[in-house]
Amino acid sequence: MRGPTPMCSSPLLLSAYLGLAGALAGCAAPIPPPVVAPPTTATAVPTTVKPPVTFIEDDYAGALSLARSTGKPLFIDAWAPWCHTCLSMRSYVFTDEAMRPVAVQFVWLAIDTEKPENAAFVARYPMQFWPTLWVVDPKTEQPALKWLGSATAKELVPLLTDAARGVTSGTLEGEAAAAMLRGQHASAEGKRSDAIREYRAALAAAPPRWAQRGRADEALISELWAAKDDAACVTLAEEEMAKIPSGTSLANVGLFGLQCARRSPEGSPGKVLAPRLARAVEQLALDPGVPILDDDRSGLFEEVVDDRESDHDAAGAHSLATSWATFLEARARAASTPAARAVFDAHRLLAYVALGDAGRALPMLAESERDFPDDYNPPARMAKALLELRRYDDALGAVDRALGKGYGPRKLRLYSLKADILAAKGDLESAARIAGEAVTYSGTLPEGERPAALLADLEKRRSGPKLSPAAK
Numbered sequence: 348m349r350g351p352t353p354m355c356s357s358p359l360l361l362s363a364y365l366g367l368a369g370a371l372a373g374c375a376a377p378i379p380p381p382v383v384a385p386p387t388t389a390t391a392v393p394t395t396v397k398p399p400v401t402f403i404e405d406d407y408a409g410a411l412s413l414a415r416s417t418g419k420p421l422f423i424d425a426w427a428p429w430c431h432t433c434l435s436m437r438s439y440v441f442t443d444e445a446m447r448p449v450a451v452q453f454v455w456l457a458i459d460t461e462k463p464e465n466a467a468f469v470a471r472y473p474m475q476f477w478p479t480l481w482v483v484d485p486k487t488e489q490p491a492l493k494w495l496g497s498a499t500a501k502e503l504v505p506l507l508t509d510a511a512r513g514v515t516s517g518t519l520e521g522e523a524a525a526a527m528l529r530g531q532h533a534s535a536e537g538k539r540s541d542a543i544r545e546y547r548a549a550l551a552a553a554p555p556r557w558a559q560r561g562r563a564d565e566a567l568i569s570e571l572w573a574a575k576d577d578a579a580c581v582t583l584a585e586e587e588m589a590k591i592p593s594g595t596s597l598a599n600v601g602l603f604g605l606q607c608a609r610r611s612p613e614g615s616p617g618k619v620l621a622p623r624l625a626r627a628v629e630q631l632a633l634d635p636g637v638p639i640l641d642d643d644r645s646g647l648f649e650e651v652v653d654d655r656e657s658d659h660d661a662a663g664a665h666s667l668a669t670s671w672a673t674f675l676e677a678r679a680r681a682a683s684t685p686a687a688r689a690v691f692d693a694h695r696l697l698a699y700v701a702l703g704d705a706g707r708a709l710p711m712l713a714e715s716e717r718d719f720p721d722d723y724n725p726p727a728r729m730a731k732a733l734l735e736l737r738r739y740d741d742a743l744g745a746v747d748r749a750l751g752k753g754y755g756p757r758k759l760r761l762y763s764l765k766a767d768i769l770a771a772k773g774d775l776e777s778a779a780r781i782a783g784e785a786v787t788y789s790g791t792l793p794e795g796e797r798p799a800a801l802l803a804d805l806e807k808r809r810s811g812p813k814l815s816p817a818a819k
Contacts, residue, residue: 399447402457407468410456414485420514422453422507423472423481427461429724429757430477431693432497435642438687443500449507453482461755466793473537473795475573481535482510490535495569497640498595506562522552527563534570543570560587561596568603580607581617584624595639601628602650609654625654633670641678645671645694652701668701679711685718689725696728705735716748723752727761730768739772756796759785763801766808775811782808 402424403410414421426433440446460469472481472490482492492510530545546567553560564587571580584604591597605624611617631637632647648671655664675695682688692715699707709732716725727749733742746765753761762785769778782805789797
């Protein structure tokens with residue numbers, strides 16, 4: 348979720364997101380009936396229509412050579428097949444006619460970061476978020492932009508226009524824009540403290556109604572979140588949300604602020620603000636007039652359902668989950684291609700689990716497995732649903748199908764899921780064996796692509812109890 352949009356609602360309405368939330372802090376807010384957002388964002392194009400952007404797939408050297416020969420900046424969509432936001436960008440943003448004005452300004456490259464052949468790219472351009480959108484100067488291979496997450500097409504076009512201008516001229520007019528460009532360069536180079544300083548400078552120098560304010564706020568708060576500077580993160584969200592135009596940046600600033608508030612120490616000012624930020628994010632999710640991608644709206648629903656559950660508000664969580672599922676089902680029905688429909692599979696499963704009805708996901712996942720027989724995601728999600736339903740043997744069959752198709756770092760999570768199913772079934776010895784297989788498989792991955800926390804958990808499980816409760 349990334350980028351600003353033109354002002355779609357008045358400052359008073361935007362202030363209401365926080366003002367009303369403050370009035371509701373500390374109590375369970377009433378939740379409106381389920382709503383379905385109208386198709387205000389891009390709609391997937393039919394397969395017979397040529398999309399405005401044509402990507403080179405998984406060939407960094409070839410795309411770089413073309414960018415050098417044409418004198419164009421290199422745009423890179425670094426994605427992964429398990430990432431629903433990545434799939435949303437591919438189905439709903441890069442196919443949007445609004446992208447056509449920048450289509451000829453770049454050489455376009457898509458990199459599946461899970462594929463072994465792309466390990467050198469991932470080592471050169473390390474990532475923490477998926478997708479990460481890069482703009483690279485082909486002469487130096489230095490990143491001019493590192494943008495984390497998504498944006499609507501209308502939001503992405505000005506972002507890329509500025510990035511292209513920065514590559515060709517090296518500067519932008521105005522101190523605020525220049526500081527923003529310096530911040531993007533610092534972020535792309537992994538210099539977090541420098542990026543934070545420059546983004547703060549951009550906001551301090553910004554003129555009234557600066558068009559890039561939301562973009563700067565979002566870039567800054569993502570760096571504060573990653574640095575775990577929760578106090579500054581929450582303060583920024585509290586101070587800036589009412590100043591940001593309605594759109595992806597507003598949603599992301601609220602989302603990052605809420606996450607920082609939730610992990611703040613008990614009794615701290617940030618923790619005290621958590622209910623207020625939660626209600627603000629909740630209203631953004633429920634407001635169909637907020638122009639964000641459907642996948643991003645679903646992400647807001649996911650966060651606030653989790654928030655209600657954390658607060659032991661079962662009724663509120665169930666009501667929001669109902670709205671969430673209703674919204675996702677409507678958007679899936681409206682999708683014009685199977686790929687566009689499958690974008691919503693991951694979140695639909697989460698919504699159904701939140702409703703205590705995981706079985707509701709099985710027909711859609713079976714459909715996706717038929718439509719995409721080489722994709723490990725549908726059977727992996729089916730395995731999770733079947734695990735929720737305690738249909739362990741069926742879950743094992745599904746996860747084995749996923750493992751047969753899986754590759755890269757994500758395959759470790761498929762092994763972990765199989766170990767979970769075996770443990771739930773009571774077969775602790777087999778669960779430990781599968782954890783051992785996962786650790787062995789991890790040795791085939793590049794060192795930088797071995798998730799430390801997951802591997803530590805798998806190592807612990809490999810050396811855990813070897814006998815099932817029944818055998819004891």
